[in-house]
Amino acid sequence: MDKLNIMIVGVGGQGTLLASRILGNVAMKLSFDVKVSEVHGMAQRGGSVVTYVKFAKKVYSPIIEKGEADIILAFEKLEALRYVEYLKNGGSYIVNTQRIDPIPVILGKEKYPDSIVEKINGVVNKTIAVDALPMARECGNIKAVNVVLLGLLAKATGIDKEIWLESIRETVPPKLQEINFKAFEAGYALAV
Amino acid sequence: MKKLMLGNEAVARGAYEAGVTVAAAYPGTPSTEITENIAKYDEIYAEWSPNEKVSLEVAIGASVAGARAICSMKHVGLNVAADPLFTASYTGVNGGLVIMVADDPGMHSSQNEQDSRFYARSSKVPMLEPSDSQECKDFVKEAFQISEKYDCPVIVRLSTRIAHSQSIVELSEKVDYKLKDYVKNPAKYVMMPAMARKRHVEVEKRMKLLREDSNTSFLNKIEWGSKDVGIITSGVAYQYAREAFGNVSYLKLGMVYPLPEKLISEFAKEVKTLYVIEELEPFIEDHILKMGIKVIGKERLPVIGELSAQIIKEKILDIKNDQGAKIEENVPVRPPVMCPGCPHRGMYYILKKQKLTVSGDIGCYTLGALPPTETMDMCVCMGSSVSGAHGFEKARGKEFGKKTVAVIGDSTFMHSGITGLIDIVYNKGNSTVIILDNSITGMTGHQHNPTTGFTIKNEPTRQVDLVKLANAVGIDRVRVVDPFNIKEVDKVVKEETSADEPSVIIAQRPCALLKGVKYDGPKKINMEKCKKCKLCFTIGCPALVNVGDHIEINDALCIGCELCTKLCNFGAIEKAGENNG
Numbered sequence: 001m002d003k004l005n006i007m008i009v010g011v012g013g014q015g016t017l018l019a020s021r022i023l024g025n026v027a028m029k030l031s032f033d034v035k036v037s038e039v040h041g042m043a044q045r046g047g048s049v050v051t052y053v054k055f056a057k058k059v060y061s062p063i064i065e066k067g068e069a070d071i072i073l074a075f076e077k078l079e080a081l082r083y084v085e086y087l088k089n090g091g092s093y094i095v096n097t098q099r100i101d102p103i104p105v106i107l108g109k110e111k112y113p114d115s116i117v118e119k120i121n122g123v124v125n126k127t128i129a130v131d132a133l134p135m136a137r138e139c140g141n142i143k144a145v146n147v148v149l150l151g152l153l154a155k156a157t158g159i160d161k162e163i164w165l166e167s168i169r170e171t172v173p174p175k176l177q178e179i180n181f182k183a184f185e186a187g188y189a190l191a192v
Numbered sequence: 193m194k195k196l197m198l199g200n201e202a203v204a205r206g207a208y209e210a211g212v213t214v215a216a217a218y219p220g221t222p223s224t225e226i227t228e229n230i231a232k233y234d235e236i237y238a239e240w241s242p243n244e245k246v247s248l249e250v251a252i253g254a255s256v257a258g259a260r261a262i263c264s265m266k267h268v269g270l271n272v273a274a275d276p277l278f279t280a281s282y283t284g285v286n287g288g289l290v291i292m293v294a295d296d297p298g299m300h301s302s303q304n305e306q307d308s309r310f311y312a313r314s315s316k317v318p319m320l321e322p323s324d325s326q327e328c329k330d331f332v333k334e335a336f337q338i339s340e341k342y343d344c345p346v347i348v349r350l351s352t353r354i355a356h357s358q359s360i361v362e363l364s365e366k367v368d369y370k371l372k373d374y375v376k377n378p379a380k381y382v383m384m385p386a387m388a389r390k391r392h393v394e395v396e397k398r399m400k401l402l403r404e405d406s407n408t409s410f411l412n413k414i415e416w417g418s419k420d421v422g423i424i425t426s427g428v429a430y431q432y433a434r435e436a437f438g439n440v441s442y443l444k445l446g447m448v449y450p451l452p453e454k455l456i457s458e459f460a461k462e463v464k465t466l467y468v469i470e471e472l473e474p475f476i477e478d479h480i481l482k483m484g485i486k487v488i489g490k491e492r493l494p495v496i497g498e499l500s501a502q503i504i505k506e507k508i509l510d511i512k513n514d515q516g517a518k519i520e521e522n523v524p525v526r527p528p529v530m531c532p533g534c535p536h537r538g539m540y541y542i543l544k545k546q547k548l549t550v551s552g553d554i555g556c557y558t559l560g561a562l563p564p565t566e567t568m569d570m571c572v573c574m575g576s577s578v579s580g581a582h583g584f585e586k587a588r589g590k591e592f593g594k595k596t597v598a599v600i601g602d603s604t605f606m607h608s609g610i611t612g613l614i615d616i617v618y619n620k621g622n623s624t625v626i627i628l629d630n631s632i633t634g635m636t637g638h639q640h641n642p643t644t645g646f647t648i649k650n651e652p653t654r655q656v657d658l659v660k661l662a663n664a665v666g667i668d669r670v671r672v673v674d675p676f677n678i679k680e681v682d683k684v685v686k687e688e689t690s691a692d693e694p695s696v697i698i699a700q701r702p703c704a705l706l707k708g709v710k711y712d713g714p715k716k717i718n719m720e721k722c723k724k725c726k727l728c729f730t731i732g733c734p735a736l737v738n739v740g741d742h743i744e745i746n747d748a749l750c751i752g753c754e755l756c757t758k759l760c761n762f763g764a765i766e767k768a769g770e771n772n773g
Contacts, residue, residue, distance in 0.1 A: 011526065012528065013531070021196075021358070024196050024358055025196060028194070028196050028360060033359075033360065034196060034358075034359065034360060035324075035357055035358065035359045036196070036357060036358040036359075037353060037356065037357035037358075038356050038357070039300050039352070039356065045528075045529065045530075045531040045532070045705075045734075046526075046528055046529035046530075046531065046734050047526060047527065047528030047529070048525075048526040059359070060431040060432075060434040060435045060501075061428075061431045061432050061434070061435040061500070061501045062353055062357040062359075062428070062431065063353070063432075063500055063501070065500060065501060065502040065513060066502070066513050066515055066516040067513060067514075067515020067516035068515070078523065078524065078526070079526070081519065081521060081523050082523045082526075084516070084517050084518070084519055085515075085516035085517065085518060086516055087516060087517060088515065088516070089515070089517075098748070100734070100746065100748075100749065101734065101737045101738070101746070102524050102525065102526035102527070102529075102734075103526075103527060103529050103562070103563065103564070103732060103734065104524050104525060104527075104563075105524050105738070106729060106732070106734065106736060106737065106738055107563055107564055107729065107732070108738060109563075110522070110524035110525075111522075111524070112524065113521055113522070113523065113524075119519050119521065120519070122519075123517035123518070123519055124517055133748055142748055
């Protein structure tokens with residue numbers, strides 16, 4: 001592996017920023033140059049959020065363009081559908097099947113699309129879909145969905161598990177580490 | 193030691209390493225984390241000021257007193273701080289003075305796309321522009337050197353993609369900076385006409401010197417590659433250009449004002465085709481054109497929004513990007529929304545119900561302009577809600593004024609709402625001003641302000657009493673309500689808008705995301721009682737979900753604020769059992 005572009009997409013409040021921070025630290029531990037770019041602001045919850053994590057010998061632009069992502073990790077399935085063009089040919093899609101309705105859908109002005117995973121499957125060769133919310137709940141906190149998904153991502157990248165655990169230890173506050181380790185292991189244990 | 197750092201965090205580190213001892217700011221995305229991170233250093237006094245003008249004045253005072261001082265803001269904050277900026281350019285500094293400004297091309301969280309480089313030019317202050325986190329740290333340190341060497345404030349400009357992206361930073365030791373002596377010098381620091389005229393001469397001398405020295409500064413560097421193409425660029429645009437063009441020649445400008453004319457001419461002579469790649473305005477391009485050098489820039493590149501490597505490839509290299517899988521499907525947009533449990537929702541519900549004209553302001557509650565509440569008629573800048581409502585009344589008369597309210601947050605009211613309120617009282621207005629007091633600066637991510645009772649370092653402090661403050665400026669009618677008590681809010685808003693004098697309503701309930709705020713946990717809908725009237729949808733809570741034939745509550749989002757419970761006429765919304773919080 002000489003470079004890796006990973007996108008994390010989801011809904012504000014789902015913990016995408018923390019996940020990208022853990023991932024960025026993993027890249028640094030592997031001695032890559034790394035850039036992590038995030039867009040937030042405009043209220044804290046509910047909007048579409050996207051972060052880019054790029055590893056390479058030298059990284060210039062902090063942004064991943066259409067067709068450039070090796071892996072996309074989607075925390076919500078509608079967001080997975082929104083960013084499908086960013087995945088490169090042969091890339092992997094990891095989709096959390098959790099559904100969060102955007103306001104236009106709640107108001108009945110737009111329709112939440114059906115069979116999202118099937119549609120993505122139709123154009124992407126490697127799609128992994130999981131329902132991470134109940135798994136996080138089982139680990140003790142629904143907010144740990146992000147780290148369950150990181151566990152899955154860890155498996156998909158083939159990067160040594162210990163490096164991930166070390167990065168989580170350095171990024172997550174001590175009192176939440178136990179739950180996050182459990183959540184990571186739960187995601188990692190899933191066969192992909 | 194190497195560390196992955198946000199651009200803003202690296203700026204804070206640079207300030208620390210440069211021996212800064214005073215830092216002041218008002219929070220503003222994407223600049224907020226600079227001062228948040230500075231506040232973590234025990235050696236540095238840090239504060240949230242009421243607004244950017246105050247924060248810059250604090251920093252100027254600290255600089256004149258002999259300290260290295262830093263002040264940070266977003267681009268629109270620089271408008272607020274422009275008054276002291278232009279004169280600080282004349283007084284110059286004692287200890288180094290650095291002004292951080294973070295522009296927001298693409299308007300991820302801003303009301304305009306202004307290009308702060310013009311402020312450097314018009315206030316005659318040098319401006320540096322880093323292009324990654326390492327440079328954020330290094331350039332801030334260099335900015336202090338320049339500030340002291342040339343006796344001027346220095347602006348360091350970031351953009352969202354620099355401020356909010358993380359890259360690797362090599363940490364260094366803190367320099368041993370000692371407070372400089374303070375010597376009274378009114379000719380330098382008291383800017384009345386006779387003295388200011390002399391100082392303007394000094395400003396021009398210094399800028400001439402800086403224009404010369406910028407040609408040899410390490411901040412401006414040439415990276416030679418193929419000489420068929422030469423690129424002049426700066427900031428994040430440099431990164432996009434590198435990615436789009438690869439191995440060509442670059443003149444990377446770290447100092448964007450004043451520009452190194454000799455270096456630019458030399459570079460231009462060596463390359464066949466010359467481009468300027470810059471985000472937003474043709475600031476560098478216009479200067480180069482004026483020098484009589486042919487350059488290609490905005491004739492190909494947009495002046496609107498962010499650049500990217502792809503835009504450069506398409507517009508200059510004619511390479512289309514048709515990569516990536518496509519799915520023909522209408523993907524609903526997901527606009528930002530007030531959080532589940534947001535206290536503003538109750539107030540907006542009533543403002544909509546009463547069909548009032550709403551003069552709005554900057555904060556999370558600006559989202560009240562979007563469906564389903566759609567209760568905001570105007571929103572211009574920090575504080576403008578209050579003065580704007582006064583303008584509505586003066587234009588259309590008292591009766592129209594009675595159907596108009598201003599809404600403003602607690603932090604924004606401190607920032608620049610209070611002066612508008614004074615104006616209403618002084619000039620015999622009749623407006624109703626609603627302060628949405630959620631006990632924090634919400635939109636930028638929970639910063640304290642003078643109404644919260646805590647400093648940036650979480651030390652307890654005196655709290656501004658909004659009721660007494662309103663009374664003190666001459667408002668006799670001040671009401672405090674809980675925005676979730678919608679019946680009461682309905683009544684109070686009616687009473688205050690129909691009164692024949694100005695009034696203030698303080699809608700008090702803390703932001704749902706604050707640590708101490710706990711509700712009862714998720715609700716659920718009792719299907720037997722639910723009549724599917726969908727009245728609960730009118731509050732626009734993202735936890736209420738329409739599943740076609742029935743309504744559900746998303747228990748991963750619902751916190752149990754019970755605002756929907758109060759709307760339901762059939763008692764169909766009940767506690768869901770265990771709390772998953």
